[in-house]
Amino acid sequence: MRHAAENQRLPFPILLGDIGGTNARFSILLHEGAEPISFPNVATADFPTIDEAIRVDVLEKTPVKPKSTILAVAGPIEGDEIDLTNCDWVVRPQSLIADLGFTDVLVLNDFEAQALAAACLTEDYRQEIGKPAEPMIASRVVLGPGTGLGVAGLVHARETWFPVPGEGGHVDVGPRSKRDFEIFPYLEPIEGRISAEQLLCGRGLVNIYRAICAADGVEATLALPSDVTAGWQSGRDLQAAETISLFATYLGRLAGDLALIFMAKGGVFLAGGISQRIIPALKAPEFRQAFEDKAPHSDLLRQIPTFVVTHPLAALAGLGSYARTPSAYGISTHGRHWTR
Template identity: 65%
Template sequence: MTEGSGTLRFPILIGDIGGTNARFSIVLDANAEAGEPHIVQTADYETIDAAIQAAVLDRSSVRPNSAVLAIAGPVDGDEIPLTNCPWVIRPKVMLRDLGFSDVVVLNDFEAQALAVVALGEEHMEKIGGGAAVPNASRVVLGPGTGLGVAGLIHALGHWIPVPGEGGHMDIGPRSPRDFQVFPHIEKIEGRISGEQILCGRGLVNAYRAVAMADGKAAPFTKPAEITAAALAKSDAVAEEAVSLFVTCLGRTAGDLALVFKSRGGVFLTGGIAQKIVPALKAGNFRAAFEDKAPHSELMRSIPVYVITHPLAALAGLAAYARAPSLFGVETEGRRWRA
């Protein structure tokens, strides 16, 4: 059955399940930090249950009573598919086969939003803007296997994450150069969404589109190759692709900041953002972020941060696991008990 909010029985298994990697840890009690992380590639295991059994339960003397899992995809029903991974989350099967008494399933960017509250400034790199307004709305977005987006609002004494599918909003050309490049970007059912540019495969799409627009070769096939060549200034096509990526990320981040009026800040998370901090500081990110007339003055005041903590979502989940009452996380329909 499903139930609403309430405390969870320790120890608690926490898990951040992305399209490529799954990260697990155990929180022993209400005063404990997350334990040693167990990181696996989703492709190495047929199911999430097999991954939890092999990577965590078989390697630990601690038997978790509860599980809080953050997944890359919307949470709906008793069988929850991931957007960019063939795994399907079946909480009732987990209760039966893995020995949990409680399973809570959240959206992965809810966990990233919780991390914004849980992490200190030592885990953030600021990309321009003024001072964050305490308790003002915030936005989290992260290009990774896909493009994750969440809002974070403060109301009635709680931080409330607002999950969504903002990574699939339309994104379009603005500059003359955009109109040369965008026709070559791969479409999904006739349209270009944020994820077609602002994620790992999206960066590859942008790189190929830039090359095609100029009739040049595009030898790189992996996002890491493109970012490395761009930062080393060894490949002009890669440089332009990363510049386009950064500009589009600034535009999208600015749009979301307007939606939430996020004077508490915009937070970029995930490995790609961490790797391209020099490119994000080059100027075109802030220019695109602030180019939102008639609200450019508001946009100039909003700070942007890159979250540099390598396991930010686990930190957010650990904070939630220790004290669910501090957060306005609705678990109706997303919590299963034995």
């Protein structure tokens, strides 16, 4: 078993996998023109290893024997053992080849897959935030508030999409408004700083809510992200409602910053379950106002569209697009592609 050469097309059928901290999602692509064969979500806690999950919940439930697999994982891809950030699974490509019969294993970053999706998803799978606009064929940005905060760029050059994975969710954020300065002292810093992920993810919702309650001198009674969103939806919890409003504001600020960094005239795409659940709040004025409030470049930001990705399996759709037409994407597979 060895690392494969760059840009080698993987043999069909291909198993596609989106491996998150809580759930893993799989589908099989029989050939270039086929629609993917989907499987029910797998709870990562139900299996000790990814190998066992693939064997039991995919391979034993279909007569199709995939020859290769492309996995999108949340974690750094270094060496032959890949630890997932929010899950006990370890991806060992050589074991997948030896034990499950794959000839090829390609491992990508999870938000690299989301960036691939931003290149290929049609209007049926995105919701405009702000004025309706068709995204230009130009560089884009993907943000995904979920268990953590994923960020990726998507650069377009020489008629090719180049996904740029990174750790943009861990950039510094700070207070701007009068209300921010009232709330931020109650946010708990990590090693002296507040990062975007401390605000813009599931636990970030709770962090903002608790800081608002502390600033208002009221008891924080909501403990889970779902409690906060439920309190906002019911309209009966003022602190929960403000939490969602500030979440939209902070997300807009960061999205605008990243749009400037990447000159993302092709748009900013908000992925992840939280974005889908709070679409009404994102359609309220706060998100776009914060996104565009970037003097001296506010006019530029007004021209950049923003979308919520509504595809239920966006990462798998991105992987599928790459599997069908790898030449359309500038992905370095060095050190990430193993072959028999």
